[in-house]
Amino acid sequence: MIYSNLIAQELSVANKQVEATIKLLEEGGTVPFIARYRKELTGSLDEVQIAAVRDRLQQLKELDKRREAILKSIEDQGKLTAELEKRIKDADTMSVLEDIYLPYKPKRKTKASVAREKGLEPLAHKVFEQESFDLEAEAAKYINEEKGVANIDAALQGARDIIAETVNESAEAREKMRKYFQHHSTIKARVYTGKEEEGQKYKDYFEWEEALKDAPSHRVLAMRRGEAELFLMLDILPPEEEAIALLEKLFIKSSNTASEQVAMAIKDSYKRLLSPSMETEMRMLSKKKADEEAIEVFAKNLHKLLMAAPLGSKRVLAIDPG
Structure with missing residues (x-):
């Protein structure tokens, strides 16, 4: 089976156990049924392991389905190269796959697409190369009032x-930002003005700030509830200056007037495009992590409750009616 080897490695179980489990799942077997009645086939995998196989199998299938759709979309555009196809086929997460696809994704009207319609793409390429040239003289060539380029500043x-x-659509830049957000983001909560009395149950979070990676699941979920109930405002962001500096290190090649324009574009890209996108990802990841941790805690507590002696040390009289 195409997925069994990978899943077996990730879960540290034998490949034949995963193959058998996948076969049983695809035949319609449920997790409790397989765990209880098919131990001889699965090598005695428990419910947690079988559920992990099921969930990872679904993720991999969805990843491959999306991969095929992306390959078809780029091929239909006539832009699929051997190198690009390899990158897409090697992508091992949905985030990486979507990052690769982003430059080829059909777009709604954006500031960049409007600028392209005005014929400014050659100027953008020249500026992005950051070679020394007379910037104002070059930009003046693109002044065209009919197209809406009234002056040098507009160009x-x-x-x-x-x-x-371009910066926002760089797979390398997005991956660096994703890692930076994961390791350096702070989750900040503050109360909406005028909601102090009504939102008293969230008073602990009226002025709260801590590293996202250290925030326990119950606190993340509590702040999200406060946000959903419109008592709290949440931000999940890393230090802005350091994030922009990382991007500048990646894209700034020189020190001239063109580089200054690139630096301005990087700052705009981070604030307007990259940062909101990464914050959305961090919100999704932190919620998923918090949900999983909460479920694990509830499961352990329920197990203790169900396994507790119902009557303690009381004597029980049993009568055999036979």
């Missing part, structure tokens, strides 16, 4: 819009 603004989108 440079359009070029920066295109560069900002």
Whole structure:
């Protein structure tokens, strides 16, 4: 089976156990049924392991389904190269796959697409290369009032819009930002003005701040409830200056007037495009992690409750009616 080897490695079980479990799941077997009545086939995998096989199998199938859709979309555009196809086939997570696809994704109207319609893409490419040239003289060539490029500043603004989108669509930049957000983000909660009395049950979080990676699940879930009930405002962000510095290190190649334009575009890209996108990802990841931890705690507590002696040390008289 195409997925069994990977799942077996990830769960540290034998491949034949995973193969048997996948076969039983695809035949319609439920997790409790397989765990209780098919031990001889699964090598005695328990409910938790079987559920992990089921969930990972579903993830991998969804990943491959999306991979095929992306390959078809790019091929239909006539932009699929051997190198790009390899990158797509090697992508092992949905985030990486979507990052690769982002530059080829059909777009709604954006600032960059408007700038391209105005004929400013060649200027953006020249600026992004950051070679020494007369910036204002080059930008002046693109002034065209009919297209809405009234002056040099308008031409440079359009070029920066295109560069900002290029930075946002860079798979390397997005991966660096994703890791940076994961390791350095802070979750901040504050109360909405005027909601102090009504939201008293969330008073502990009226002015709360801590590292996201250290925040326990119950606290993350409590703050999210406060946000959902419109008592709290939540932000999940890392230090902005350091994030922008990481991007500058990746894209700034020189020190001239073109590089200054690129630096401005990077700052805009981070604030307007990358940061909101990464914050959304962190919200999803932190909720998933908190939900999983909460379920694990509830499961352990329920197990203790169900396994406790119902009457303690009381004597029980049993009568055999036979």
